Amino acid sequence: MYSQWFYHKPSRCLFDAGEGVATTLRKKVFAIRHIFLSHGHEDHIAGIANLVNVRNLAPGDREKPLTIYFPRHDKWINELLSYIEKKQSGLLRYPLYAQPLDANDEIVLTDTRRPTRVRAFPMKHIAAELSLGFEIEEERRVIDRFTGQPVCRYHPIFLYTGDGYGVQHSSFGRVDLAVHEATFLRRDAAKAGAWETARHSTIDGAIGWAAREDAKTLILCHISDRYTLNEVLSEAAVVKKELDFRGEIYVAYRDQLVYTPDQLRSGLAPK
Numbered sequence: 434m435y436s437q438w439f440y441h442k443p444s445r446c447l448f449d450a451g452e453g454v455a456t457t458l459r460k461k462v463f464a465i466r467h468i469f470l471s472h473g474h475e476d477h478i479a480g481i482a483n484l485v486n487v488r489n490l491a492p493g494d495r496e497k498p499l500t501i502y503f504p505r506h507d508k509w510i511n512e513l514l515s516y517i518e519k520k521q522s523g524l525l526r527y528p529l530y531a532q533p534l535d536a537n538d539e540i541v542l543t544d545t546r547r548p549t550r551v552r553a554f555p556m557k558h559i560a561a562e563l564s565l566g567f568e569i570e571e572e573r574r575v576i577d578r579f580t581g582q583p584v585c586r587y588h589p590i591f592l593y594t595g596d597g598y599g600v601q602h603s604s605f606g607r608v609d610l611a612v613h614e615a616t617f618l619r620r621d622a623a624k625a626g627a628w629e630t631a632r633h634s635t636i637d638g639a640i641g642w643a644a645r646e647d648a649k650t651l652i653l654c655h656i657s658d659r660y661t662l663n664e665v666l667s668e669a670a671v672v673k674k675e676l677d678f679r680g681e682i683y684v685a686y687r688d689q690l691v692y693t694p695d696q697l698r699s700g701l702a703p704k
């Protein structure tokens with residue numbers, strides 16, 4: 434919860450841009466074409482100004498454009514973007530765009546192998562403010578069950594919640610990989626529902642959503658630092674069993690990505 438970002442390499446999309454993103458990705462920052470911001474809290478946006486700057490200075494493919502998408506009325510993101518605009522005025526060697534989004538907007542990506550779009554959906558996080566989650570949907574040709582004819586369908590390949598809860602049901606079927614925040618354990622569910630600070634998900638809330646959606650793989654992230662890795666892994670394993678979730682679960686804990694222990698014990702852990 435100190436810094437959050439996920440880079441989806443096939444679509445060249447970065448989801449949130451917490452502190453340290455450019456330091457970690459280094460030259461890969463040139464590959465990023467789209468940055469989707471969920472909301473303006475520090476742990477989700479503190480790395481943007483540096484990323485925009487490093488992409489301008491370091492040797493690499495400088496001409497490729499970069500677009501930052503964000504919730505339209507987010508005060509802090511708008512403040513940060515105006516800082517970047519003033520700071521970089523006349524200096525940028527690549528086109529930088531800022532595109533405000535409303536809930537349910539769809540962005541068509543033009544630089545992917547297959548036709549692909551990113552859909553923004555609303556999350557419950559900050560009272561009276563729009564916070565967004567995102568789903569990447571890829572167009573695929575499939576054979577229609579009834580007619581036997583090839584048709585184009587959207588397939589959800591990646592979902593990112595940002596902060597909060599209340600992910601909408603996807604009508605496109607089982608998502609390949611979902612990244613869902615899970616700040617709290619069950620015992621602190623009351624803290625997760627408090628509007629006074631900001632609302633968050635619990636581990637069982639996140640796995641419950643994944644079980645209903647039958648997600649193939651789930652990454653739990655934004656885990657509160659008050660819990661040990663063991664506490665988190667054992668609650669995830671218990672809830673997985675209780676809710677009969679058949680997908681795989683990973684836990685992003687500090688700088689590690691850890692497979693859930695029930696699968697570790699059975700020797701099925703992937704490399």
Ligand SMILES: [Zn+2]
Binds near residue numbers: 558596
């Ligand atoms: Zn937040």
